[in-house]
Amino acid sequence: xxxxxxxxxxxxxxxxxxxxxxxxxxxxxxxxxxxxxxxxxxxxxxxxxxxxxxxxxxxxxxxxxxxxxxxxxxxxxxxxxxxxxxxxxxxxxxxxxxxxxxxxxxxxxxxxxxxxxxxxxxxxxxxxxxxxxxxxxxxxxxxxxxxxxxxxxxxxxxxxxxxxxxxxxxxxxxxxxxxxxxxxxxxxxxxxxxxxxxxxxxxxxxxxxxxxxxxxxxxxxxxxxxxxxxxxxxxxxxxxxxxxxxxxxxxxxxxxxxxxxxxxxxxxxxxxxxxxxxxxxxxxxxxxxxxxxxxxxxxxxxxxxxxxxxxxxxxxxxxxxxxxxxxxxxxxxxxxxxxxxxxxxxxxxxxxxxxxxxxxxxxxxxxxxxxxxx
Ligand code: SF4
Numbered sequence: 536x537x538x539x540x541x542x543x544x545x546x547x548x549x550x551x552x553x554x555x556x557x558x559x560x561x562x563x564x565x566x567x568x569x570x571x572x573x574x575x576x577x578x579x580x581x582x583x584x585x586x587x588x589x590x591x592x593x594x595x596x597x598x599x600x601x602x603x604x605x606x607x608x609x610x611x612x613x614x615x616x617x618x619x620x621x622x623x624x625x626x627x628x629x630x631x632x633x634x635x636x637x638x639x640x641x642x643x644x645x646x647x648x649x650x651x652x653x654x655x656x657x658x659x660x661x662x663x664x665x666x667x668x669x670x671x672x673x674x675x676x677x678x679x680x681x682x683x684x685x686x687x688x689x690x691x692x693x694x695x696x697x698x699x700x701x702x703x704x705x706x707x708x709x710x711x712x713x714x715x716x717x718x719x720x721x722x723x724x725x726x727x728x729x730x731x732x733x734x735x736x737x738x739x740x741x742x743x744x745x746x747x748x749x750x751x752x753x754x755x756x757x758x759x760x761x762x763x764x765x766x767x768x769x770x771x772x773x774x775x776x777x778x779x780x781x782x783x784x785x786x787x788x789x790x791x792x793x794x795x796x797x798x799x800x801x802x803x804x805x806x807x808x809x810x811x812x813x814x815x816x817x818x819x820x821x822x823x824x825x826x827x828x829x830x831x832x833x834x835x836x837x838x839x840x841x842x843x844x845x846x847x848x849x850x851x852x853x854x855x856x857x858x859x860x861x862x863x864x865x866x867x868x869x870x871x872x873x874x875x876x877x878x879x880x881x882x883x884x885x886x887x888x889x890x891x892x893x894x895x896x897x898x899x900x901x902x903x904x905x906x907x908x909x
Contacts, residue, residue: 545799547768547769547771547798547799547800548771549565549771550736550743550770550771550772551564551740552564552740552741552742552743552774553714553740553741553742554566554742555671555714555715555716555717555742556643556671556715557569557598557622557624557643557644557671557717557775558598558621558622558623558643558644559622559643560597560598560621560622560643562671562717562742562744562774562775563717563741563742563743563774564742564774566774567800567801568768568773568774568775568776568795568800568801569597569598569774569775569776570595570596570597570598570775570776570777570788570791570792570795570801571596571597571598571599571600571624571744571775571776571777571791572591572596572599572600572777572778572784572785572787572788572791573599573600573601573602573626573777573779573784573787574587574588574591574599574600574601574602574784575587575784578601578602578603578604578607578608578611578612578615579605579607579608579610579611580611581611581614581615584601584611584615585614585615585618585619587784588601588615588618588619588621588623589618589619589620590784590785591621591784591785591788592619592620592621594785594788594789595788595789595792595803595804595835596621596784596788597621597622597775598621598622598623598624598643598644598775599619599621599622599623599624599784600623600624600625600626600646600777601615601623601624601625601626602625602626603625603626603627603633603634603636603637604628604630604633605633606633606636608633609625609633609636609637609640610636610640612625612636612637612640612641612642613640613641616640616641616642616643617641622643622644623641623642623643623644624642624643624644624645624646624673625637625638625640625642625644625645625646626646627645627646627647628647628651629651629652630652631647631652631653631657631658631660631661634647634652634661634664634665635660635661635664637670638661638664638665638667638668638670639664639668641668642668642670643669643670643671644670644671644672644673645661645665645670645671645672645673646672646673646675647661647672647673647674647675648674648675648676648704649661649662649672649674649704649707649708650682650700650703650704650707651682658707658711659711662708662711662713665713665715666713670715671715671716671717672708672713672715672716672717673716673717673718673719673744674701674704674705674708674716674717674718674719675718675719675721675744676697676700676701676704676718676719676720676721676731677721677722677748678692678697678720678721678722678723678724678727678728678731678748679692679722679723679748679749681696681697681700682700682703685699685700692722692727693727694727694730694731694733694734695734697720697722697727697731697734697735698720698731698734698735698738700720701718701720701735701738701739702738702739704718705718705739705741716741717741717742717743717744717774717775718735718739718741718742718743718744719743719744719745719746720732720735721746721747721748721779722747722748723747723748723749723750723759725747725759725762725763728746728747728748728763729763729766729767732745732767732772732773733767733770733772736772742774742775743772743773743774743775744773744774744775744776744777745763745764745767745768745772745773745775745776745777746760746764746776746777746778746779747759747760747763747764747778747779748779749779750763750778750779750780751780751781752780752781752782753780753781753782753786756778756779756780756781756782757778757780757790760778760779760780760790760794761790761793761794761797764776764778764794765794765797765798768794768795768798768800769798776791776794776795777791778790778791778794792804802837802838803835803837804831804832804834804835804836804837804838805831805834805838805839805840805893806837806838806839806840807824807827807828807831807839807840807841807842808839808840808841808842808843808852808856809824809841809842809843810842810843810844810848810852812844813844815844815845815847816844816845816862817844817845817861817862817863817864817866817867817868817882818844818862818868818882818885820842820843820844820862823842823885823886824842826886827840827842827886827889827890830886830890831890831893834893834894834897836897836900836901837900838857838858838893838896838897838900839855839856839857839858840856840857840858840859840889840893841853841855841856841858841859841860841861841871842859842860842889843859843860843861843862844861844862845861845862845863846861846862846863849861849862849868849869850869850871850876853869853871853874853876854871854874855874856871856874857872857873857893857896857900858870858871858872858889858892858893858896859871859872859874860880860885860889862882863879866881866882866883867879867880867881867882868880868882868885870888870889870892872892872896873896
């Protein structure tokens, strides 16, 4: 339930941006903030890439990016685009021909920097291919690959250099009367990325793709992304996000959703509220939560579940969740449904029973939403 009207401290005023389409997914304006990831298979191997795209889509990815470094990859891309349930972004560096081939292969968006692909005629060819095939473009400025003249002008990668690079690329697209673009200014340094994004948000109304690039492994990259993306999203900046981790892309999707969930910007699946546990716990909180995370991974309906070890915080948390369980004494605890105390439950039956309750509540939420839509 959305209580933001009575909890104004939770409100985030989103920056107003233009809306573009990445295939069937709107990006910018009042569209939900989309979650992206990128495959790390050999893009020339269509079968492996499709399998990974499907796994990412199943985890909730709205858009998936695939790198297209060579003609094997652009050939395989046709099959990937055909089999993918979500729009595919073709990631191109320098090779304008790969961009044209990707547009022809069915990519929904090209990630390419028009200033880096050569003379004006090549730029025109790529833009024509994008236009002819209904592709949008993402300009992707990266602190690690700034143009030489900007590095000479500014001395090192800095927010102003990144913003200037982005605006230069934007100008090229606008001069060609192409406006279906979004833009990112990524850096692995959280401060640099955040400052660049803040400046960019002032300088353009284009939709913004957020990311902390090369953020690191699962744990350190998650923390960096949560700080960088989290702060920007909290300021209202960002229309689509990608968490970059040296890990399975499915993990990137999950973390992306967790960041959006924590800020109340988007919900998917069960938001589990659980205590860290201590000597007061009436059951094994850590083991139970890990079992429930596994057993409830298939639920897509946005809902909340509180699993709290004892009555110190249990009843209070349960008030605000769809399903709640609070540990008690003598091997049993209390189940709460829609914030109200419902019935006692033994610890042994807990996992099975809570899974049933969550599935039931998810079905009810889905049915009421379908009814409202009708
Ligand atoms: S809710 Fe109870 S069991 Fe959980 S950490 Fe707090 S005091 Fe400990």
